[in-house]
Amino acid sequence: MEQSNYFISQKSIFLSESQSFLNFIRDRVISALHIAALVKAGKPELAREKLFLLTDLIKKSRNKNLDYGFNEWYKAQDGDPMGQDWQSWSAALYLYAAECVRTNTTPFFEF
Structure with a gap:
């Protein structure tokens, strides 16, 4: 990947348009497991803060009539939902992160 195809900031990684599908890793998989790791590391307040940010993300959907999208993936450049709504693995990871924060454990x- 050429240097011009990506920009690393303190908040996220912006990939070229052709690399956008890789955003799902940053969006929920890493976010949910990061929240669990924060709980395990004894940082429950930071974990709660990250859970609120993840909640804002999973509320976005392609179907504007949904309260929660649990979308397949989000475009890193602008956070727009790009895949299909109501993905069970997205919901499962979110619920796992929420349970970690709620119980202050990592099942x-x-x-």
């Missing part, structure tokens, strides 16, 4: 990763 399935207790060691």
Whole structure:
């Protein structure tokens, strides 16, 4: 990848249009697991803050009639939902992160 195709900031990674599908990793998978890791590391307030940010993200949907989109992926450049709404894996990761924050534990990763 050429240097001109990406820009790294403190908040996110912006990829070229052709690389946009990789955004799903940053959007929920890493976000949800990052929240769980923050709980495990003893940083519950930061985990709660990140959960609120993830909640704002998963509310976006392509169908404007939905309260929660749980979209497949979001465009890194502007945060627009680009995939299909109501993806079960998106919902599952969100629920896992929310449960970690609610209980201040990390189910399935207790060691």
